[in-house]
Amino acid sequence: MSQLDAVIRQSRRVKRGEYLFRAGDPFRALFAVRTGFFKNCVSSHDGREQVTGFHMSGDLMGLDGISSNTHGCDAQALEDSDVCELPFARLELLGRDIPSLQRHFFRLMSREIVRDQGVMLLLGNMKAEERLAAFLLNLSQRLSARGFAANDFVLRMSREEIGSFLGLKLETVSRTLSKFQANGWISVDHKHIRLLQPEHLKQLVSGCAGGFADDHSAHA
Amino acid sequence: MSQLDAVIRQSRRVKRGEYLFRAGDPFRALFAVRTGFFKNCVSSHDGREQVTGFHMSGDLMGLDGISSNTHGCDAQALEDSDVCELPFARLELLGRDIPSLQRHFFRLMSREIVRDQGVMLLLGNMKAEERLAAFLLNLSQRLSARGFAANDFVLRMSREEIGSFLGLKLETVSRTLSKFQANGWISVDHKHIRLLQPEHLKQLVSGCAGGFADDHSAHA
DNA sequence: CGGACACTTGATACGACTCAAAGGGAGTGG
DNA sequence: CCACTCCCTTTGAGTCGTATCAAGTGTCCG
Numbered sequence: 001m002s003q004l005d006a007v008i009r010q011s012r013r014v015k016r017g018e019y020l021f022r023a024g025d026p027f028r029a030l031f032a033v034r035t036g037f038f039k040n041c042v043s044s045h046d047g048r049e050q051v052t053g054f055h056m057s058g059d060l061m062g063l064d065g066i067s068s069n070t071h072g073c074d075a076q077a078l079e080d081s082d083v084c085e086l087p088f089a090r091l092e093l094l095g096r097d098i099p100s101l102q103r104h105f106f107r108l109m110s111r112e113i114v115r116d117q118g119v120m121l122l123l124g125n126m127k128a129e130e131r132l133a134a135f136l137l138n139l140s141q142r143l144s145a146r147g148f149a150a151n152d153f154v155l156r157m158s159r160e161e162i163g164s165f166l167g168l169k170l171e172t173v174s175r176t177l178s179k180f181q182a183n184g185w186i187s188v189d190h191k192h193i194r195l196l197q198p199e200h201l202k203q204l205v206s207g208c209a210g211g212f213a214d215d216h217s218a219h220a
Numbered sequence: 221m222s223q224l225d226a227v228i229r230q231s232r233r234v235k236r237g238e239y240l241f242r243a244g245d246p247f248r249a250l251f252a253v254r255t256g257f258f259k260n261c262v263s264s265h266d267g268r269e270q271v272t273g274f275h276m277s278g279d280l281m282g283l284d285g286i287s288s289n290t291h292g293c294d295a296q297a298l299e300d301s302d303v304c305e306l307p308f309a310r311l312e313l314l315g316r317d318i319p320s321l322q323r324h325f326f327r328l329m330s331r332e333i334v335r336d337q338g339v340m341l342l343l344g345n346m347k348a349e350e351r352l353a354a355f356l357l358n359l360s361q362r363l364s365a366r367g368f369a370a371n372d373f374v375l376r377m378s379r380e381e382i383g384s385f386l387g388l389k390l391e392t393v394s395r396t397l398s399k400f401q402a403n404g405w406i407s408v409d410h411k412h413i414r415l416l417q418p419e420h421l422k423q424l425v426s427g428c429a430g431g432f433a434d435d436h437s438a439h440a
Numbered sequence: 441c442g443g444a445c446a447c448t449t450g451a452t453a454c455g456a457c458t459c460a461a462a463g464g465g466a467g468t469g470g
Numbered sequence: 471c472c473a474c475t476c477c478c479t480t481t482g483a484g485t486c487g488t489a490t491c492a493a494g495t496g497t498c499c500g
């Protein structure tokens with residue numbers, strides 16, 4: 001375990017707006033968010049962007065880079081952040097000596113696959129209101145799992161980034177938030193969101209797989 | 221390597237329509253398709269289904285089950301098939317002794333994550349025509365990688381299953397295929413598809429990330 | 441304090457869904 | 471082997487949801 005500590009101790013600071021890595025960069029390490037907030041993005045040749053996920057403390061980023069030794073997406077900080085750099089070669093070696101680490105690692109990658117399947121379900125089957133409700137509830141759950149308030153939080157990302165993640169345009173995100181507020185389900189003050197009647201949101205997504213995915217922190 | 225053979229030699233036959241495993245089943249093994257064709261499905265509480273992928277010879281299924289020791293999706297045979305059962309506990313043990321196997325394994329899981337990101341891009345950003353073009357080209361590529369004709373093949377899945385995978389309704393799939401045929405780009409005879417002008421299809425998806433994902437065979 | 445950027449809201453257009461009906465194959469049972 | 475049935479597929483017409491276009495407002499940052 002002291003070996004593991006040695007690997008983890010490497011820390012790196014990333015300012016808001018900066019990229020931790022970009023698609024195409026050579027892959028050398030995974031990154032665990034220590035503090036802060038990130039988005040991951042894949043982009044098509046003609047410039048269209050798809051946000052593939054948002055990551056907060058404890059989350060692991062870069063798993064998609066293992067397959068090709070090249071990062072497959074961008075990781076951009078949405079606020080000043082702090083990450084642990086985990087050199088992959090060293091993790092691989094350690095995994096052989098520490099079975100529980102290897103097993104933990106497989107679990108993490110599998111969890112990411114499960115999460116992606118949930119997003120596919122969301123993008124393939126749900127309407128705008130359902131997507132946004134699922135998004136808010138997921139965020140709420142992940143924040144509360146980290147000891148923050150579940151029903152009162154500040155969005156780190158723009159409407160456009162939410163839209164990109166949910167397969168919607170920013171105007172639709174804005175309109176839907178307004179509608180939720182008009183219903184009395186949430187209160188919206190710019191990026192400050194309060195969930196006033198989470199049960200109504202849950203009702204919207206009930207049947208749609210309850211929030212599209214659990215958390216997937218590294219628990220490291 | 222002979223140890224690996226011992227693991228792999230376990231074979232299992234699955235008839236068309238049968239499930240290899242279902243969401244919720246206890247996870248014990250991964251499955252590599254030897255011959256045949258499968259679909260993977262996640263379903264929401266209210267019965268909506270999302271096809272998360274189609275798998276042919278060499279593809280690995282069940283990676284999503286590792287995280288929770290429970291399969292997260294259904295695997296249903298779309299034609300009489302033959303799979304290798306790979307007990308996961310044994311693979312884990314072998315991975316420690318054979319570094320190249322461990323590495324190969326990480327690569328496979330990562331590749332699945334990359335594939336899912338491609339599907340997310342497709343579901344989040346593309347229009348019906350683009351989705352279907354990407355789907356056909358991807359299928360074509362995977363078939364040709366296995367030594368089959370790239371431009372002349374038989375669909376194993378129904379219009380509804382294609383639609384579920386692409387986030388479209390079956391009528392839209394049917395209409396779009398008809399339109400491609402009217403344009404002279406493909407010929408459609410029920411499930412028999414011929415790509416007459418693949419370059420036009422490529423033009424449709426150009427910019428949208430060229431086919432949403434590469435192959436991900438096990439190469440075992 | 442100025443300017444750019446992010447957000448909201450409205451009007452309109454378009455794409456995909458829904459509902460509906462008819463045709464064609466594949467598989468089954470006689 | 472044939473006839474029947476069921477399901478898959480195609481195609482059409484109309485509707486709904488979301489994108490698009492366009493102002494206008496507010497806010498954050500320099």
